[in-house]
Amino acid sequence: VRIPKGYLYAAIAFSIMIEGFNQWSAFNRERHQRRLPFRQRTADAVMRLLGTRPATEPAASDGPMQVAAEPSPQPGLAAAEHDMIRSVLTLADRSVASVMTVRPDIQWIDGQRGLEHARERLIESPHTRVLVCDGDLDELQGVVQSRDLLAALLAGKPLALADHVREPLILPESTTALQALERIREHPIPLALVVDEYGSVEGLVTANDLLAAIAGDLADTRDADYGAERQDDGSWIVDASASMEDLERATGIALARDPAYVTVSGLFLHRLERLPRVGDQVLAGDWLLEVLSLERRRVGKAHVRPAETDAAG
Template sequence: MPDPSSSLAPFPWLDVAVIIGLVCLNGVFAMSELAIVSSRKARLKALAAGGRKGAQSALLLSAEPGRFLSTVQIGITLVGIVAGAYSGASLGRPVGDRLLMLGVPPAWAHEAGFILVIALTTYASLIIGELVPKQFALRAPEGIACVVAGPMKMLARATAPLVWLLDRSSALIFHLLGMRRESENHVTAEELHLIVAEAQSAGVIDESERAMISSVMRLADRPVRGLMTPRTDVDWLDVDADEEEIRARLVETPHTRLPVAEGSVDAIVGVVQARDLVGVLLDRKPVVLRQLMRPAPIIPDRMDAMDALAVLQGAAVPMALVHDEYGHFEGMVTPADLLAAIAGEFASDAEAGTDPPAVEREDGSWLLSGSLSADGMADRLGIRLPFERDYETTAGFALAQLRHLPETGESFQYGSWKFEIVDMDGRKIDKLLAQCTTDRVEEPDEA
């Protein structure tokens, strides 16, 4: 009896190779699409400046996403159609003949062979033609974009009429929907904070660097009112002080510059530098403060820190007097205040015998100074404060929650933290105790 397998034609392995090639080509298109779309423009510009071949072409493609996506879609669609049709036509019957040999009924064998070929081709297209190439693109988008940009530009030129038609058609759909194709999304400050936090979690930067970067990013949003030395803490000289008083003040103060006022700190008329005073005293000349003092700029208390920095850079002395909208003196700001807002307080700047602004206790609670910045308090406790707020310090935060001048022992709840007023300095909140009341901190609604 003759062997039925002897009548079978050889299996078309060349057709299999062609189909695999088409699937791989589909993968190239998918990888190119995701690589160029997800590439960072700043990184591509740096590669282009360094002479990397293909980087400039990748930048041009990413600048026109509509045309580029149309080009890629043409390639993916054509390859998908050809791969599906070719696989079914070339492999359906040979696979059906072999299923017939395995005992599949003749009425079903060829249909089953066709379905099996299409299913395997689709599976290979999903894995080899989509998922794996896209994962490669996500691992190194800029490098892959530089490699594929040249071929993609040539394909765009070869299919220019069809690309134009698809691009215009998609633009028409967006117009009918009343939408713009160009993305209006920009990186927000919160996203930058998240990126920095992610870099710290990944070990790219350490915690101190993360805190400093976050402080720099917040600096432009902070008014000088939250950075200044308040008027109650300002060391100053009376313009009519005698030499003995001036000597005593120079010995007491740690500052290199002192405001000069007429009888009261509310009437500051200028700023004198300690080195100028020391020079006059060493030369045994009479000390006339009106001759030694220099003018200091006056800035509003709502001016942001970056604008205040520009004022300080152009001032005769790097010290600015902060006034409120009614013209009342509120405090003064110096470059040291701006540096402390970025890097934190320096121990040498703290007065002898004073406690640090925040101390974590053994039970996980925090003893906080009322003068600690609200942002500093939020960073330590891991809580989120409203972006729009009328206070800059922890004491101001407590007053905003209580809505009255508190007494020692009063407390309030904010999220999962209980805050207790533990010390009052007259009418000023001096110390607060923050205790977490749950294991998981839940942020309050900012609205």
């Protein structure tokens, strides 16, 4: 059978063109992977070893004319397990400030105000451990376990805070969440105070806070769920004490991160460069944030809505 040379030349050219497209596609995949953080690439590698496709890896098409394949259930890890492994692998990139209880929300006993005050604070507090300070949060005396004090009260014994005070772990605010977890594991009290460079208390972090950063909030470990409430128009009302990570976890809204702030309230303070007031608005990427309420000097509730919605209105 005699095949015209034109057909052979066309077949060769077509094969070369296909190979060129394959090489170009492989190059683009490698370039995309290089742009991902090292920990993200590590997480993706673990996902592949465990038999599931990473979220950063595009789904394969069933045919040349299919533009995008619908996501299909993957064997191996469940979605919750997938998220948990990612949280563990990225824990070293998160600051301890992103998971701690901020200073205004810390509950503590003032040792100068007598035993009646201590009794009231213990009854009001849902926590198993409470700080004892000497008139000010920065004048720390130590940590007491609520059960020890309540046991003394129920037994009718005289309540002496000094007899039950224990020394807490102190961490600088530059500590990562992973470092905090390692330090707390080695300490007899699963609680640490986070201080700034001047020794002033910035927040408090517990083992439960760090576990929640990995697995999500644990039942009955904290009262606040950041009050993320989706509105009918697609906007959200959120607790401004939520960190950027918690906000994204609860709502799917990924706001711009900056070392200058950790929480939504901190975002307002950073952008406004003054104490926020009710009605203040800031633009963060594609989202407009508005102050709905204040708690002392920080933002209590915030309204988060798409910026284009506001512009259209």
